[in-house]
Amino acid sequence: MSETVKTEKHGFQTEVGKLLHLVTHSLYSNKEIFLRELVSNAADAADKLRFKALSDNSLYESDGELRVRISVDKEQGTITISDNGIGMTREQAIEHLGTIAKSGTSEFFGQLTGDESKDSQLIGQFGVGFYSAFIVADRVTVLSRAAGHDATTGVQWESAGEGDFEVTDIEKSTRGTDIILHLRDDEKEFLDEWKLRSIVNKYSDHISIAVEMWKEEVPERDGPDGPEGDKIPAEPAHWEQVNAAKALWTREKSDISDEEYNEFYKHISHDFEDALTWGHNRVEGTHDYTSLLYVPKRAPWDMWNRETKHGLKLYVQRVFIMDDAEQFMPTYLRFVKGVLDSNDLPLNVSRELLQDSKVTDAMRKACTKRVLQMLEKTAKKDPEAYQAFWKEFGNALKEGPAEDASNKEKIAGLLRFASTHNDNSEQTVALADYIERMKEGQDKIYYIVADSYNAAKNSPHLEVFRKKGVEVLLMSERVDEWLISHLNEFDAKQLVSVTRGSLDLGDLDDDADKEAQKAIEEAAEGLVSRVKASLGDSVKDVRVTHRLTDSPACIVTDENDMSSQMVKLMKAAGQPVPEQKFILEVNPEHDLVKHMDAEQAEDTFAEWSQLLLDQATLSEQGALDNPAEFVARLNKLLLAAK
Known part of the structure; x- marks a missing residue:
């Protein structure tokens, strides 16, 4: 080391400055956690040395008894937490104590509300660690030397927890780190050794490293039988272990x-x-x-x-x-x-x-x-x-069926969804609950995936299910489409989208329903042919619907094609998406479709057909490729109807 002591002043990383302000202003109600955090860090440093010493025993420097020590200087108003763990170099002290080495810190600070009680919980999730020292201290001094390094390579880090900190080269004969807290005048209660012992017992009893505090000399004294009985021997001053130190x-x-x-x-x-x-x-x-x-x-x-x-x-x-x-x-x-x-x-x-x-x-x-x-x-x-x-972790759990096929059924049993059974968007319905409520003759679990809860709840695809009183699961989270692509069945019941393929309600449709549907299809053959001719290759197919009771038309994804929601997800992720065409289903019983069917002029009929497709696309996808063209066509037909 050079003869000139090297001292440098550094500015805190912006996020550290923010965190220090929050720590000192939002955690006032739980001040004693500073000791838990610092003792925990010291124990981690000891653990890390033990691991590194597996391959290099010399790091112990002839001192293999790892420990954390807490000492008090009432005259100076300081608490010192010392460990003989891995220690830090000068560069590590600057890096670890001057910056927050966590990705996403901007996101973290963006979530803060200004409400101290809420922010304190968020800060707890972020982890305050070393910076908790400033809850009770107006100045913190850190002395450290990395294990295996020369005594002359010690470093002193010091800060008042404001805009900057100083780093100085020092000589330190022992490895490890000493953190010295210079307590604020109104925090001197923590100089009471019994209070510190009780905090250690409360928060750190489980730590596998011994936590020690200094015990003053105890002179010889009378035993339980008084002056005439056996004496209790004197105890010299010593470091006393105050935690159980058993993992x-x-x-x-x-x-x-x-x-x-x-x-x-x-x-x-x-x-x-x-x-x-x-x-x-x-x-x-x-x-x-x-x-x-x-x-x-x-x-x-x-x-x-x-x-x-x-x-x-x-x-x-x-x-x-x-x-x-x-x-x-x-x-x-x-x-x-x-x-x-x-x-x-x-x-x-x-x-x-x-x-x-x-x-x-x-x-x-x-x-x-x-x-x-x-x-x-x-x-x-x-x-x-x-x-x-x-509410906190559901979307993470929804990733499970795709990642963990061996536990797919177990994970599926833990999933919760919104459904038409409830009047709100709360995801409370388990698949087992759904199955218990299935209608007589129902053998499938029906669901819909949409951009939002309201879009799912009000989708025209649900009309026939409402008419028959059949429950439908309403899915609107981004992860839902991914989930459902890997979850085909639960408890031997197939999960079926109400927006894909031909609707087959099985035994939910009686013979009368099926006869009526067949009659409607036969009567609408001419209408379907005209719509197909008008729309050409802009659709995959046109057919009579059995899903709708109140709406004129809807678009449906073919059974083997990618769903419209998956197409949107892939586009949003910048992934190439194959050209997708949908099936248009029309409701011949609807007044608008009847009006269109009566139109003799083929060019006007074509405009109505395109309008019907645009409406159905807008209802399903929430947007059109050319909304201006849609508005112009709608205005044209409205004016013609005058």
Whole structure:
């Protein structure tokens, strides 16, 4: 190191400045979480050193007893959280403490409302980590030195949590990190050591690294029998462990309280809320491992960001290996948090090795099955809680049938939809509920996919179903078309679109219905032929409808063609789409169609035919390729009718 001490001033990344403001102004009601966050980070640093030392034992520097220490200086008004973990270099301190290394931060800040109570929940999902120090401190000093580096390579980072921070080269004899909080005058209550111990016991008892606090010397004193009895020996001053330091997932389930489970969830997820449900299982036999899996109550703010990492914390024989091991949880369950501790994987396991491991595949299948069972149980025991879960995570779960064919039926049972059975857009109808309400003679599950709930609910394709009292599922989320293309049946009942192919209601149509339909078709043969000739190759076919009772016409997708919704999705994604032609179904019983049929002039009849097609297209797709032409044609026909 040069003789001149190198000090530099850096500006915070814009997002850090915003986060610091929010942390200090929105988390005032839960100040004590600063200690949970900092102790958690310190424990993570120790875990990371333990993992790296598997391949380089010298990183321990003759000190293999990993720990976190909390000390108080009442005269200086400071709390120090120290660890002997992996530590940081100068460059790492600037990067990790001056920027938020998360993609989608702009999206996160865009979701903030200005309502402190709501924003504090969102901040909890984002994870405040180190910056929680500024909840109680008006200045923070960090001293760090990376394991395996020379003592002269230490770094001091310091900031008042405003616009900038200073970084200085220092000499630090021990590896790891010391975080010194200079408490605000109104936060001196946290200098009470018993208060700090109680916070550690509350939030950090489950951490597998020992958390220690200094205990002053205790002189020899009288025992329970008084001065004449045996004396209690003196205790010299020493560092005393204040947490259980036993990995929670290694303990017996019967010995763990719900509060402990929830605190551990908050430790691994950095969420502020309790989990919705969890499952703790120890598996012995062909594979030997323990899993502790949590389903959150609220979706993480970045769940739809494709760059966001997800997965479980992976341990091998109690040794931390990696965060976000995505190999053990399918993408549609990316919201699941938890820990997986295996005795079957090698300690030097890598992400690449996990990709091709039979053990990984078996554990993934088992964990997936367990989460689905947890959700099934919640749906059965607490429908209200499950409905709240569905609002948060339903669209992610809808990705399941396409991704996980082996669990398609289980996933389908967890899906919820809006339907014509209800008067609102709430997605509360399970497929099993639908089947229970099926009409006598009904053997199919009917659905419609549209751009919006209102478009689905008011689609002319539903007219005959309303007339017969047949329930139809109403789908309007972007993911629904993708879902339904991979979900063909449930409980041996075929899912059928009301907008595709020829409508066959099976036994829902009696003999009288079928005879009436046949008579209408025969009577309208001339009309259908004229419309076909007028529209030419702008449609795939023209036929009499059996779907409509109140509307003059609708367009239908051929059974083997791509649906109109899928065409729109592909176009929106910039994907090439083959030319798509639809079938026009006309309702000869409608007054407009009767008026058109009576028109003798073929050019005027052609205008009516095109208008009918445009109306049906607009009703189905919500837009036309040439709306100006449609308006001009409509005006022309209206004027001619005067």
